[in-house]
Amino acid sequence: MKKYREMTREELLLEKQELERQFQEVKAQGLSLDMSRGKPAMDQLDISMEMMDVLHAGADLRCETGVDCRNYGVLDGIPEAKRLLGAMSEVEPDQIIIYGNSSLNVMFDTVARSMTHGVCGNTPWCKLDKVKFLCPVPGYDRHFRITEFFGIEMINIPMTPEGPDMDMVEELVQNDPAVKGIWCVPKYSNPQGYTYSEETVERFAHLKPAAPDFRIYWDNAYSIHHLYDDNQDFLVEILGACEKAGNPDIVYKFTSTSKVSFPGSGIAAVAASEANLNDFRKYMTVQTIGHDKLNQLRHVRFFKDLDGLHEHMRKHAALLRPKFEMVINTLDRELGGLEIGEWTRPHGGYFISFDSMEGCAKAIVAKAKEAGVVMTGAGATYPYGKDPKDSNIRIAPSYPTPEELEQAAKIFVLCVKLVSVEKLLETNIA
């Protein structure tokens, strides 16, 4: 097919007419499809159902140190859970604290704690005139909402397939003491599915921050969430890299089993240096008597070890892979060569990132909604919900059934085409 940009005004009008016709046809079907959030589909949840049976009325519910998991006690996680999530995070069990059901909650608490109590003895952020966070964009909307909620100024850092623009990161982190953190999803990033390169991780590890309380928020949400057995991304382990670089305290590494077992009923963890973990513990010890140890035990008895986790993730991959491929194939087939959009081809994670022509994303998402397909809000992948180019759209292919997804992907590309033609006609007039 001819590139839209090379079409004459008449050709564009004809194309528009045909697309409009298709759109009205689809709209008339009154569909209700959802590609908005990184939610596992029902068949993915089904593969964890045996987890419901590993703890039963006759089971011994003591952890390996003999502590009764049914009672109070053990603030920072039972040893076997530390070992399991330590292995998943590529750190030693004593480098990790096990939390409740949500790593987002742990990140929120980490920012909240920094606001009221400061980081490792430094001035609480609420006492400072200005606190800034670096936000690789596009990125995860829920990260940005946390920093926005606490009135932290967010600075956009462009993402590349190798990770954030590290020249810009170094410049800002090393010269501005108000810069206290950076949000990272380093592996199968949200939304692009990029994995930070070895050089990027090393440059992170060797940062010399102007602020002693600067921390990298390393949200390793998709560490074992591969789509392929033979085509996996590799991420350098950040804690070890920072320690080697003489920077052991610069990073917090977050993880959870939300997209391994059950979202909302998984277990979360943070890995960090001893000094940082003790800082976390000082807060935790006042905040709670302890997290849900039965759920920790349930996870360990079900997954057993890292091999068990990997085996389980292969089952997820078998369900997710065809969905990713269907969306990418549809994008390739329908939009390839038109030069009205670009999209990523992740090897893992939960998202595909789509960049439309400038100024089209909001209109595309609105069109899709009109046709019954809910996408993540345009702009959501940027701090304050403001995508300066209005071009990024996050595609979450996991939740719909394959049949629904096929429909949704077709509607999406139709909307992209239609909005792009309209945009080009506008520009043409001007």
Next chain:
Amino acid sequence: MKKYREMTREELLLEKQELERQFQEVKAQGLSLDMSRGKPAMDQLDISMEMMDVLHAGADLRCETGVDCRNYGVLDGIPEAKRLLGAMSEVEPDQIIIYGNSSLNVMFDTVARSMTHGVCGNTPWCKLDKVKFLCPVPGYDRHFRITEFFGIEMINIPMTPEGPDMDMVEELVQNDPAVKGIWCVPKYSNPQGYTYSEETVERFAHLKPAAPDFRIYWDNAYSIHHLYDDNQDFLVEILGACEKAGNPDIVYKFTSTSKVSFPGSGIAAVAASEANLNDFRKYMTVQTIGHDKLNQLRHVRFFKDLDGLHEHMRKHAALLRPKFEMVINTLDRELGGLEIGEWTRPHGGYFISFDSMEGCAKAIVAKAKEAGVVMTGAGATYPYGKDPKDSNIRIAPSYPTPEELEQAAKIFVLCVKLVSVEKLLETNIA
């Protein structure tokens, strides 16, 4: 037996000699007993074991609105959990939010939120020069640690069998805008087991705080935790009372199933006015994607309804009652008439409060420890760990087995006698 105060110096010395002998005998046994924390005993945990089986690999894990509890979604609790904990809290389901595993965590978050974001649009407390909390004493150490952790000034309010000294509460709340809250355990209070009288609750409901963001932290931890079927305390429902008094927003009511099902693996909740709940939700919506809905479902399917909860609590009572009675009988028998201590006779909850002669509590707890009995630290029931009279000791009879408890109680009274005699001899000399 003769009152210690009426003994001559010689009689006291003889008594001391005999008590010392008994103490050495006990000490030689090298016991290790724990009356320090309000932990259910193993046989209490056993009565909830069938909860492990209600969700199983073949179960339908959707809540009554059809939402799959295994997936993300439903920020503030599934409807049936709201109904169950609403009934437990004597409020409507729409007056309650279901949280994670710990009501202490909810209280902590509530203070943290007030620090950084203020209460219902009022100035964040971290921007104020001074924030004060009223602390009925003796009270719950973990409450006091939260306010201490956030640098909030704590003011002692004497407790009576009818509740806190309300003249003092009214005086402070109604005249000092820096007073932002009060910690209350209104039913079977920690540590006395007192229940606030109807007049006390009404006076709370009719407070006219100087601060618009003053809130009553009503920790109804022991609402259904009776020891007797026929001798139960009655507490006026505070939300209704406040609403009637034209003060709907003045109170947060916290509860949890920690001592109903499994401590650390229960579900927690807050009940409050719509305005307050919306204030909570604004924070929650950034803090987490949602709490553990499977555990909510597990609780509902196990307990079913309020009758189920009450029936279950009777089983707890059957195990706890003999322990309370054993301790109180030991105190009565061994210390009755000596006028060296006073103790409470709760109808529910988890604690007995003991007041020694002034200046003896620390020494008694230290003596008990020397003989192998761990008590809650003396002073712990007061803000900053400072009991001005050094006389209050919290007794937690739940955790030891009946046999251990019998030993522990005997050792405790022995230590009370010994320290009291020593104190009287000191005074005698001076």
